Amino acid sequence: MSAVAATADLDALRTTAREIRKDIIRMTYAAGGGHPGGSLSVTDLVTALVFHELRLDPAHPDAPDRDRLVLSKGHAAPALYSALARRGFLPVEELLTLRKLGSRLQGHVDRNKLPVIEASTGCLGQGIGMAVGMALDQRLRKGAARVYAILGDGECQAGPTWEALMAGGHYKLDNLTVILDRNQYETDGDTEALMGIEPIAEKFRAFRYETLDIDGHDFPAILGALDTARSTKGRPTAIVARTVKGKGVSFMERTHVYHGKPPTKEEAEKALAELGGGSLTG
């Protein structure tokens, strides 16, 4: 375990992650739509970033030297909205407006409505390129902000993902960290059955990334990898985070069924009970 991980309040991170998972269930249930599976898989990664790694200040959300997080798999919006709310960037009560007409919480993360979102995404394969652009900008202006991009594994089938990754490696962007939510499933099934992306760590290495392969639900491992990324010089870092789709809700785990399907009322209640209890309305 790294020094950073040793001093971090791991229990607090775990507790926060559990609250975020409950929010994801409540939000997608209330919306009658959305993407619970890939939101639950990415929750620990988002929690580690928003509550530990990123330099962010709710009092100054547009501080020039803030770190940037681009959620390239923009359909995992509920996880990021909840983390930002619980970090103080928006009211927690607002979470239940997800996907409703007039809400700031669009189905895919949207900076037009919610400016704390660094880049609007939704169509896969574009967030990573915007992150590369932001990292290049920081280098040009000698800024200290670090840039983080979260990718999906289905998203790694898309050509633009690799074009952008190639650029990040070519320009030796050591202020860029790419985190892959390797949850094994996309919309229609197992990525390896549809269009295999393995060996994925070797691909990142070949694209000139310092590459780490970790358990994406193990906070000491996540914090340690982020630590390594911060201290790596001369090239970007890729973290292959092995995760479980639907993590934390037994019947949503390791299946594509809840990729784009919200829980029914009974399912939502069961999910909340498994996550430690709480009401459907928060």
Next chain:
Amino acid sequence: MTGKSESLRDAYGVELVARGDADPELVVLDADLSGSTRTQLFGKKYPERFFNVGVMEPTMVTMAAGMALSGRTVFASTFAIFAAGQAYNMVRQSVCYNHANVKIVATHGGLLVGGDGGTHQMLEDLALMRGLPGMTVIAPSDAPTTRAAVRAITEFQGPAYVRLTRENLPVVTDGSFALGKAAELRPGSDLTLVAVGAMVARALEVAEELHKVGVEARVLDFASIKPFDEKALLKAARETGAILTLEEHSVLTGLGALVAAATSEAYPVPVRRIGVPDLFGESGDPWLLLDRYGLSKERALEEAWELLRGRGKVN
């Protein structure tokens, strides 16, 4: 006047299997949305002729072109934003420039996508696809027309784009769709409502309201966007003297623009256009979104009255 609502996507899935039964060479591609597009029905029956390639729409389209250039009829499906948007230049060069026999059936066109929001609500596809030389473009108004359209596009060699809606839509036709022909769903001589896709049912509702006060509006379903039935349009212009267009697409570049251009060249009459203004969509209940973006029945009625007043048909 309008029947119960049915899924256009289900109709596509069922008809696609029938096309596969009829043509053992026919292949189908999808890009990780086969449950939503309903191509999975074909995939279950003919797994060896079904290629779910994952999240790679541009390459799905180029692969489809390659198989078509090898002599097959190829269907490729995904959401409209990815088919016409993500893969635009692949559709342009690999499919249209090559005259490849690729049939793109795109679901989730327009605002009726709902919750996914503005990034996914494709409002420009009919314009993009119509602008491609050699492309056939169809936007069915209901499930029977969807089935007929899918049959029709297998009856010729060459590219086609079919735009489907995510939401179920009322049955408004008997499925007697013919390529290049507008369907007259309601006779009338005071005004013509020219509509496409989900807005056809709405046009019929508007016509019914007008009928209650003695105004007879003709309703034309322009599912066949290209080839375009200029004859039916100009006949309507001559016989009714005013046209209101209704589309769930950008009003800048869609059916309304097409109708205005065609009439102004050949037989100018007043044209008013209902469509999505120069804006991206947003998340929300699909039907509330139509109202929010100016596609409500009330708004269409107001526009109809404007036209009728301009014609001196009412005060």
